[in-house]
Amino acid sequence: MLKSGFSNSKLRAKRRQSCRGGLSLLEVILSIAILGTSMAIIGQVFFAGYRSAVKARDLSDATILCDSVMAELAAGSIDFGSTSGATIPNVPGWEYSVETVQSDVPGLLLTTVAVSRENARAISMSIVRMLPDPDYVPVEE
Secondary structure, three states: OOOOOOOOOHHHHHHHOOOOOOOOHHHHHHHHHHHHHHHHHHHHHHHHHHHHHHHHHHHHHHHHHHHHHHHHHHOOOOOOOOEEEEEEOOOOEEEEEEEEEEEEOOOOOEEEEEEEOOOOOOOOEEEEEEEEEEOOOOOOO
16 A cells, blocks of 8 residues: 555556657757768868868979979979970879070070869969079170
8 A cells, every 4th residue: 555645547657757768759860960971071171171181282392393393494494495385204193394584684585484283183383483594695895
């Protein structure tokens, strides 16, 4: 017999409330939806980071190649005449062009070097520097 006036039905109802066994279907579906949404967002962020890293690598390569061609030009390995569409040795897929014009300063040439790559990820870079004119003869006063 039960003390203090509790009946069997009240005791069963109280036991049912305190002994909840697991998750409901709604809770499971909601957690799966949240997980799927967060995974989709994380995937997009990861892919955007990957694209940015590839673009930064390509720009870095273009800058290094452009500076290398300018250094060869300054050293005299490449002629100062205007060149277009020449391939860079040992670097497949890259081309360079050189344009030289007389500057306002006597004895200096305004030199533009541009490198480019035409493929699925087309990219180009150019730099401009003033280099000494190898044919300049100073005028004596």
